[in-house]
Amino acid sequence: MTRTGISWHVIISRRWSGGLNEGMNRMIQLDLRFAREAFRESELELLEPAVAAADAALRRRQVAGADFLGWLDLASRTLAAGTQALEEAAEAIRSEADVLVVVGIGGSYLGARAAFEFLKPQYYNQLPRSLRGGPELYFAGNHLSARGFRDLLRTLEGKRVYLNVISKSGTTTEPALAFRVLRAWLEQTAGHEAARKQIYVTTDAARGALKHLADVEGYPSFVVPDDVGGRYSVLTPVGLLPLAAIGVDIGQLLQGAAEAEQSLTDPRLAANAAYRYAAVRNVLYRKGLTTELFAYYEPALAYVAEWWKQLFGESEGKDGKGIFPASAGYTTDLHSLGQFVQEGRRNLFETVLRLTEPPCDLAIPSAPQMDDGLEYLAGRPFNWVNDQARLATQMAHASGGVPNLLVELPDMSERSLGQLFYFFELACAMSGQLMGVNAFDQPGVEAYKTNMFALLGKPGYELQQAALRAQLESAVT
Amino acid sequence: MTRTGISWHVIISRRWSGGLNEGMNRMIQLDLRFAREAFRESELELLEPAVAAADAALRRRQVAGADFLGWLDLASRTLAAGTQALEEAAEAIRSEADVLVVVGIGGSYLGARAAFEFLKPQYYNQLPRSLRGGPELYFAGNHLSARGFRDLLRTLEGKRVYLNVISKSGTTTEPALAFRVLRAWLEQTAGHEAARKQIYVTTDAARGALKHLADVEGYPSFVVPDDVGGRYSVLTPVGLLPLAAIGVDIGQLLQGAAEAEQSLTDPRLAANAAYRYAAVRNVLYRKGLTTELFAYYEPALAYVAEWWKQLFGESEGKDGKGIFPASAGYTTDLHSLGQFVQEGRRNLFETVLRLTEPPCDLAIPSAPQMDDGLEYLAGRPFNWVNDQARLATQMAHASGGVPNLLVELPDMSERSLGQLFYFFELACAMSGQLMGVNAFDQPGVEAYKTNMFALLGKPGYELQQAALRAQLESAVT
Numbered sequence: 044m045t046r047t048g049i050s051w052h053v054i055i056s057r058r059w060s061g062g063l064n065e066g067m068n069r070m071i072q073l074d075l076r077f078a079r080e081a082f083r084e085s086e087l088e089l090l091e092p093a094v095a096a097a098d099a100a101l102r103r104r105q106v107a108g109a110d111f112l113g114w115l116d117l118a119s120r121t122l123a124a125g126t127q128a129l130e131e132a133a134e135a136i137r138s139e140a141d142v143l144v145v146v147g148i149g150g151s152y153l154g155a156r157a158a159f160e161f162l163k164p165q166y167y168n169q170l171p172r173s174l175r176g177g178p179e180l181y182f183a184g185n186h187l188s189a190r191g192f193r194d195l196l197r198t199l200e201g202k203r204v205y206l207n208v209i210s211k212s213g214t215t216t217e218p219a220l221a222f223r224v225l226r227a228w229l230e231q232t233a234g235h236e237a238a239r240k241q242i243y244v245t246t247d248a249a250r251g252a253l254k255h256l257a258d259v260e261g262y263p264s265f266v267v268p269d270d271v272g273g274r275y276s277v278l279t280p281v282g283l284l285p286l287a288a289i290g291v292d293i294g295q296l297l298q299g300a301a302e303a304e305q306s307l308t309d310p311r312l313a314a315n316a317a318y319r320y321a322a323v324r325n326v327l328y329r330k331g332l333t334t335e336l337f338a339y340y341e342p343a344l345a346y347v348a349e350w351w352k353q354l355f356g357e358s359e360g361k362d363g364k365g366i367f368p369a370s371a372g373y374t375t376d377l378h379s380l381g382q383f384v385q386e387g388r389r390n391l392f393e394t395v396l397r398l399t400e401p402p403c404d405l406a407i408p409s410a411p412q413m414d415d416g417l418e419y420l421a422g423r424p425f426n427w428v429n430d431q432a433r434l435a436t437q438m439a440h441a442s443g444g445v446p447n448l449l450v451e452l453p454d455m456s457e458r459s460l461g462q463l464f465y466f467f468e469l470a471c472a473m474s475g476q477l478m479g480v481n482a483f484d485q486p487g488v489e490a491y492k493t494n495m496f497a498l499l500g501k502p503g504y505e506l507q508q509a510a511l512r513a514q515l516e517s518a519v520t
Numbered sequence: 521m522t523r524t525g526i527s528w529h530v531i532i533s534r535r536w537s538g539g540l541n542e543g544m545n546r547m548i549q550l551d552l553r554f555a556r557e558a559f560r561e562s563e564l565e566l567l568e569p570a571v572a573a574a575d576a577a578l579r580r581r582q583v584a585g586a587d588f589l590g591w592l593d594l595a596s597r598t599l600a601a602g603t604q605a606l607e608e609a610a611e612a613i614r615s616e617a618d619v620l621v622v623v624g625i626g627g628s629y630l631g632a633r634a635a636f637e638f639l640k641p642q643y644y645n646q647l648p649r650s651l652r653g654g655p656e657l658y659f660a661g662n663h664l665s666a667r668g669f670r671d672l673l674r675t676l677e678g679k680r681v682y683l684n685v686i687s688k689s690g691t692t693t694e695p696a697l698a699f700r701v702l703r704a705w706l707e708q709t710a711g712h713e714a715a716r717k718q719i720y721v722t723t724d725a726a727r728g729a730l731k732h733l734a735d736v737e738g739y740p741s742f743v744v745p746d747d748v749g750g751r752y753s754v755l756t757p758v759g760l761l762p763l764a765a766i767g768v769d770i771g772q773l774l775q776g777a778a779e780a781e782q783s784l785t786d787p788r789l790a791a792n793a794a795y796r797y798a799a800v801r802n803v804l805y806r807k808g809l810t811t812e813l814f815a816y817y818e819p820a821l822a823y824v825a826e827w828w829k830q831l832f833g834e835s836e837g838k839d840g841k842g843i844f845p846a847s848a849g850y851t852t853d854l855h856s857l858g859q860f861v862q863e864g865r866r867n868l869f870e871t872v873l874r875l876t877e878p879p880c881d882l883a884i885p886s887a888p889q890m891d892d893g894l895e896y897l898a899g900r901p902f903n904w905v906n907d908q909a910r911l912a913t914q915m916a917h918a919s920g921g922v923p924n925l926l927v928e929l930p931d932m933s934e935r936s937l938g939q940l941f942y943f944f945e946l947a948c949a950m951s952g953q954l955m956g957v958n959a960f961d962q963p964g965v966e967a968y969k970t971n972m973f974a975l976l977g978k979p980g981y982e983l984q985q986a987a988l989r990a991q992l993e994s995a996v997t
Contacts, residue, residue, distance in 0.1 A: 077995075079995065149855025150855075164671045164674070165667075165672070166671055169645065170675075186819055186851055187817070187905050187909055188817070188819055189878060189882040189903050190819075190820060190878055190932075191819050192902065193880050193882065194642040194643055195642070197641070198643045198646055213891075213892055214892050216905075216909075219892040220905070222890070222892075223884060223885045223887045223890065223892075224884075226887070226890075227885045252890065252891045252893065256889075333865055340664070341663075341665050341668075342663055342665055349856065352856055353855070353856030353857070357858075357859040360857075360859050360861075360864025360865070361859065362863065364864065364865055367864070367868070368857075369844070374625075374662075374663055374694060375625065375629075375662045375663050378625045378627075378662075378694075378750075378830070379626055379751075379833060380837075380845075381964065382833065382837050382963075383833040383834065383836075383838075383842055384837075385964030385968070386838045386963070386964035387833070387836070387840070387844070388810055388841055388842045389840055391844070401666060401667055403667055404666045405666040407700060408704045410700045413696070413703075413733055414733065415730075416691045416696075416729065417696050419976075425666040428976060429663075429664035431972060431975040431976050432972050434992075435968050436971070436972070438991070438992075439968035442967065443967060486859075487859040487920070488855070488858050488862065490862050491909075491916035493916075494912030494913070495908060495912035497912070498908040499897060500896060511915065514915070515911075515915075518556065
């Protein structure tokens with residue numbers, strides 16, 4: 044770090060590098076001390092039978108949505124089967140591409156983006172290639188903004204671009220339209236033959252428009268399994284291929300998830316942190332705490348929060364039920380949402396994600412002449428200050444009537460992230476059972492799609508279009 | 521655009537370039553047609569007296585927090601006084617700096633960032649200087665993450681860096697610590713004398729640590745006025761200096777706000793869209809719709825949403841009251857939060873921000889061989905498709921029991937953004953009156969700060985520290 048000229052106050056501390064035996068007791072933890080005033084232990088005990096029954100039903104694949112339980116042992120199955128084909132494709136992309144553009148939306152977007160921002164430096168795309176260790180990475184196909192396309196295409200100009208198009212069906216509007224634009228751009232700038240080698244697809248094993256196109260054009264293709272829904276798919280090729288292509292250790296990612304699988308098999312709440320999390324949030328929901336604020340103290344977790352919001356919001360928000368999932372990046376948002384959390388309407392609880400050991404540290408420089416009232420902190424590590432802010436805030440918010448759950452993750456490694464993904468997936472499945480919903484479908488997304496196809500003039504939607512037009516004309520502004 | 525090789529499907533349409541007379545009827549609009557089933561017109565009429573009284577009290581500066589009403593006519597006063605000193609400083613930064621780092625948090629961060637992302641291209645910092653028209657821009661001082669500092673410092677390496685440190689007092693923890701780090705880095709890499717010319721401060725006119733330091737070191741300094749609180753400060757030098765430095769037309773920004781000032785003086789709900797917005801959300805809140813989801817269809821609006829969340833959340837979230845402010849970027853989040861919004865727990869309403877005329881457009885390429893079911897859209901403009909998705913979604917969500925307010929902004933110009941800032945500021949002031957809170961204070965942020973200072977060992981907080989330690993030791997995990 045001497046090149047930066049700040050060697051005197053940078054301390055790199057990567058004490059834990061992830062040996063297997065050492066790691067087994069470094070599992071994700073749940074700490075409820077800042078939520079204790081919101082419920083009695085007996086309330087959890089009363090949920091034990093429901094949790095045990097739900098666990099048994101899940102493990103026997105006898106719940107609503109049971110066709111989508113492949114994620115339950117996905118990581119261990121994938122490790123057993125090996126990831127050689129994925130690694131080889133990733134290596135080809137990594138060695139050839141200046142830029143990888145991942146085209147996907149929802150579950151075909153958020154998991155990879157969460158892992159990318161968690162594991163790679165901020166401003167990754169601006170780093171010299173030698174520091175990046177892989178191609179630049181952009182995400183497309185997740186909006187319909189012309190301005191968004193303009194800005195992306197301007198950034199791709201003159202670079203050797205690879206695409207990874209991710210869509211089970213190949214007909215989802217946003218990624219399909221983005222693929223049209225990017226493929227046309229690629230064929231025009233690189234030529235049809237080159238483009239064929241620069242396009243990778245992740246899609247259905249046998250059916251669908253994208254699978255068919257891949258077969259015709261000879262695009263290398265990977266499979267979105269039938270038994271894993273979009274929001275549970277980050278550890279399938281959906282997330283693994285782009286992550287491996289930018290140099291993420293997907294073996295460690297899977298290893299972490301597999302360890303979580305093994306450590307979260309006991310259905311008793313005292314022994315299963317994921318189920319305990321699910322049970323506590325269900326208790327709080329029944330008391331009227333209907334919004335959960337997922338808070339974190341590292342900016343790199345912003346998209347872990349977005350992934351979490353899809354997972355829980357889409358799984359539970361149905362039949363008029365569900366905990367509304369929101370997020371806050373602290374300490375940033377203590378200066379925006381903090382006032383509301385401390386003193387606003389009392390229908391909130393918080394789930395705080397803490398990193399036990401952030402990847403590097405920095406000592407606070409001494410500067411007595413600045414007279415900023417902070418000289419007492421000179422020489423202290425930022426991570427310690429950040430964690431005291433976290434502790435102070437949890438105590439303040441809990442005192443203000445916002446129960447605070449604390450999820451502790453060992454560090455910012457692939458392995459910890461694998462644990463995190465599995466922990467919340469399992470917790471969400473249990474939450475859905477306790478909420479009394481099918482946690483694996485999303486019937487509500489059809490309503491806007493039907494309207495949209497009608498308004499766009501899709502053949503076959505003429506009657507709906509006429510009905511919508513009539514409704515619009517009669518509406519009073 | 522021929523250099524990009526996509527001239528055949530890019531259409532640049534900047535039909536409206538902002539002439540004053542033409543612009544006066546292009547004001548921000550409120551459309552309630554998708555919320556009509558949630559309330560009767562008579563419910564709004566019943567609020568007219570309260571709105572009229574609150575308006576009179578606001579205009580006479582006789583509300584709680586009346587010392588912080590400077591924003592009411594800030595834009596017109598600033599235009600009358602002129603912005604020459606700001607423009608000159610901005611020009612000096614623009615011509616000399618490779619990079620400008622803005623150091624601030626909360627209201628000293630979100631307004632400038634919202635305007636930056638709204639007005640400048642995505643990936644702005646990666647564009648060649650000739651396309652940027654100003655220095656690269658980064659935001660610091662808004663977190664306590666060592667990893668965040670590492671990544672920023674790595675990016676600044678070898679560049680000519682200017683700082684704009686924004687803090688009324690100079691003692692707010694995050695920006696003060698970031699200033700320590702960045703000043704030390706700057707003095708070490710550029711030397712003390714050069715650093716003095718590269719640091720601009722925006723602070724109190726007369727008092728405080730930062731003002732004192734600026735006087736001692738000779739840093740050029742600009743004033744945070746006493747009568748404008750942080751979350752209303754974007755049109756003071758807090759926002760104007762960094763924005764001018766990257767080439768934003770701050771005259772047009774102020775012009776838009778001044779036009780909104782003039783067009784929103786009538787207190788009657790039928791004549792005042794800002795008050796109508798405030799009244800409708802108050803009616804919905806009283807019916808149990810306690811969460812407002814601010815939704816937008818251009819990714820560039822993400823930080824306008826964050827600015828809005830601070831404005832409303834910090835103004836209203838007190839005394840156990842307040843509408844919880846959340847946000848969603850559509851169509852992206854239709855694939856994550858959409859299920860919940862359509863069918864989850866019914867305590868939501870949405871406020872959708874629509875851009876009548878986005879800054880550029882793109883035609884959907886024809887690609888019948890892709891067989892993606894979208895060929896019927898070939899040749900259609902993306903903006904049209906995006907807006908049909910918006911309309912379809914508003915109708916679907918309203919049918920699902922989520923009233924949808926629609927705020928329409930003419931375009932993505934400085935002038936429209938100025939309107940938007942003033943519109944929501946005025947609406948928020950009225951909302952606070954209708955909610956029965958002081959919309960201009962934030963007493964709740966002291967609780968975590970007191971705990972934090974105690975845990976950090978700040979001199980004078982010894983008793984609080986002992987109390988917190990005792991509380992932590994007795995807590996059951």
